Amino acid sequence: MEARLYNKSEKNYVNCFLCAHHCKIADGKRGICGVRENKGGTLYTLVYGKVIAQHIDPIEKKPFFQFQPGSRSYSIATVGCNFRCLHCQNFDISQMPKDQKQILGEDVTPEEVVHEALETGCQSISYTYTEPTIFFEFAYDCMKLAKEKVEELRTELRVARDHVWSDIQKQEKDKLMAEDDKFRAKDELQEIIDEINKKLEGLFAKKEKEIMS
Numbered sequence: 001m002e003a004r005l006y007n008k009s010e011k012n013y014v015n016c017f018l019c020a021h022h023c024k025i026a027d028g029k030r031g032i033c034g035v036r037e038n039k040g041g042t043l044y045t046l047v048y049g050k051v052i053a054q055h056i057d058p059i060e061k062k063p064f065f066q067f068q069p070g071s072r073s074y075s076i077a078t079v080g081c082n083f084r085c086l087h088c089q090n091f092d093i094s095q096m097p098k099d100q101k102q103i104l105g106e107d108v109t110p111e112e113v114v115h116e117a118l119e120t121g122c123q124s125i126s127y128t129y130t131e132p133t134i135f136f137e138f139a140y141d142c143m144k145l146a147k148e149k150v151e152e153l154r155t156e157l158r159v160a161r162d163h164v165w166s167d168i169q170k171q172e173k174d175k176l177m178a179e180d181d182k183f184r185a186k187d188e189l190q191e192i193i194d195e196i197n198k199k200l201e202g203l204f205a206k207k208e209k210e211i212m213s
């Protein structure tokens with residue numbers, strides 16, 4: 001896939017602006033990260049949708065403080081990195097394009113990432129393990145899609161809630177529902193929601209076990 005955030009230069013050179021290295025790359029060469037290649041004067045990302053790691057992590061593994069505490073985060077990475085830290089605990093994937101001259105990974109679409117995140121009950125998607133800037137194009141498409149999906153679900157939830165609420169109000173107006181019944185209806189609705197949540201938790205735990213095994 002053609003990369004974003006670069007421009008073309010003289011003699012088939014390209015200038016990548018994705019990170020602070022600002023690599024000037026000759027035809028047939030790659031940038032410092034090892035995953036962006038100049039082919040005939042066009043810059044390509046070599047890791048779009050090539051996911052080398054995907055895990056369900058507790059959010060507490062991420063460098064955040066008090067961000068959705070207790071939740072799970074669907075975490076993905078591709079190979080490559082624009083750093084070369086001596087203490088890197090993921091050096092086998094971060095330095096793979098440079099040390100092993102390989103770009104490995106499972107072909108995955110943004111739709112699949114978002115679907116898996118939702119299916120496994122994750123409240124967020126983390127771009128992690130290597131420096132995620134270098135798979136920007138893929139991360140960007142996942143983020144856009146995830147946001148659209150969350151908006152869709154919110155709308156569905158609002159419509160369902162409004163429907164139930166207007167039904168309760170109508171029954172109340174028509175004197176079909178006493179104050180006690182109104183509270184009972186609300187309690188029953190809450191019980192149904194709790195039951196669904198419990199079932200979903202079971203499904204999420206099963207899926208997590210499958211992925212981790």
Ligand code: SF4
Binds near residue numbers: 021022030031
């Ligand atoms: S993303 Fe890669 S190619 Fe682009 S400037 Fe950074 S190290 Fe260079």
